[in-house]
Amino acid sequence: AQKITQTQPGMFVQEKEAVTLDCTYDTSDQSYGLFWYKQPSSGEMIFLIYQGSYDEQNATEGRYSLNFQKARKSANLVISASQLGDSAMYFCALNTGNQFYFGTGTSLTVIP
Amino acid sequence: DAGVIQSPRHEVTEMGQEVTLRCKPISGHDYLFWYRQTMMRGLELLIYFNNNVPIDDSGMPEDRFSAKMPNASFSTLKIQPSEPRDSAVYFCASSFQRRPGAGELFFGEGSRLTVL
Numbered sequence: 131a132q133k134i135t136q137t138q139p140g141m142f143v144q145e146k147e148a149v150t151l152d153c154t155y156d157t158s159d160q161s162y163g164l165f166w167y168k169q170p171s172s173g174e175m176i177f178l179i180y181q182g183s184y185d186e187q188n189a190t191e192g193r194y195s196l197n198f199q200k201a202r203k204s205a206n207l208v209i210s211a212s213q214l215g216d217s218a219m220y221f222c223a224l225n226t227g228n229q230f231y232f233g234t235g236t237s238l239t240v241i242p
Numbered sequence: 243d244a245g246v247i248q249s250p251r252h253e254v255t256e257m258g259q260e261v262t263l264r265c266k267p268i269s270g271h272d273y274l275f276w277y278r279q280t281m282m283r284g285l286e287l288l289i290y291f292n293n294n295v296p297i298d299d300s301g302m303p304e305d306r307f308s309a310k311m312p313n314a315s316f317s318t319l320k321i322q323p324s325e326p327r328d329s330a331v332y333f334c335a336s337s338f339q340r341r342p343g344a345g346e347l348f349f350g351e352g353s354r355l356t357v358l
Contacts, residue, residue, distance in 0.1 A: 161342045161344070162342070162343035163343040163344050163345070163346075165346065165347065167349075173331060173351070173352055174349065174351050174352065175333060175335075175352075176349075177347070182343065182344055221285070225344075225347070226343050227342065228339055228345075229287070229298070230287070230335075230347050232284070232285045235284065235285075
């Protein structure tokens, strides 16, 4: 069964605007973690943000925030004040049962 | 910390040759993962280790692939013999699980393999 779903293959955003990248997940575990990674054209996988299933507040890291809606099983990434350097692939991941499950990614393009 | 270190960064080889990819995880991490990424198949988990013991190798495509972790600071992924369809970026990643679901996964820079 698919654990992570990213329904947006590609997204465009105007520079300085905010953008939301969608992610839904499926697990029956009570303890799990949700992650977002950025993969620029250079290829490396960069850890952006983490949300634990027991965390009551949404995680934030600089311009990145994770909109965690547990009942809906969604963990959307919000990037505020987009910059040209944000153009990249973004992957959502679920950590459960000591394994990590990745979505298919969303390609974000920031338009000047 | 130096992060996850992979070598080589790039490898070009001919079909039939043996390829060995190397990984040094972050010190103190108890999980190590090998992934393969292609345009067609995305990011695929090949195998993962816990405390140097292979836990799940169901993602290893065939017997030509093997992975070892002789100690906590070193792992190898070997392909013998290599085939053109093995061309991909191979990532090593490590994690420390504080509790189930609470362990950030850190990736190496990847090894880009091209088999001619």
